Amino acid sequence: MLMAEIEVLPLLHNVFSPQRLIESARTVYGLGYRVFIVTKASGSAAQVGVPEAQKLALKLGKSLIYLPDLPDAIEMLKPDHTILVVPKRFxxxxxxxxxxxxxxxxxxxxxxxxxxxxxxxxEMGLPVFVDGVEGGSGSSRADCDHPLSS
Structure with a gap:
């Protein structure tokens, strides 16, 4: 059986914490992804986190895409599938x-x-949960790293 070619585009949406943004970028790049997308960064995440994540991307020869909102990312990147990692109850x-x-x-x-x-x-994609993650938000990007590792 032939496996379909998959290109995973990790996206962090609606972030306020510069630390969360920078740690997410480190994790994404550390897992081998070439591109990290950020949408709707606010406050210090936009002022401090985005520039630091961009600096990290440049150091590593990777890319950071920063767009205003989730619909913009869907429109510009034209994914075949949009999945949203959420707690199991959603x-x-x-x-x-x-x-x-x-x-x-x-x-x-x-x-x-x-x-x-x-x-x-x-409603902008398919909500999925990460198997084995109980309680907590389930939305943490680290919860999902293993199944999507490149």
Whole structure:
């Protein structure tokens, strides 16, 4: 059986904390992804976190894409699939189940702050939960690293 080619685009949405943004960038690049996307960064995350994440990307020969909002990322990046990593109570399908048949360009959206993603944002893609993650937000990008590692 031939596996479909997958291109994963990790995206951090609605982040306020510069530390969370920078740590997310380190994790994404450390896992081998070439591109990290950030949308709707606010306050010190926008003023401090985005420039620091950009500096890290340049040092590592990677890319950082910063866009105003999630719909902009979907419009500009044109993914084949948009999945939103959320707590189990907000999703019907586990991430591993989705990945079995997935192919193409996949935009993987993580909420950058609690409570995560809004109801309106959940309608922009397929909400999935990470198998084995109980309690907590489930939206942390680190919760999802293993199934998507490149």
């Amino acid at each position: 999703a019907k399908e586990p991430l591993t189940s989705f990945l079995k048949d997935a192919g193409g360009r996949i935009l993987v959206v993580f909420g950058g702050s609690d409570p995560g993603l809004s109801r309106r944002e959940l």
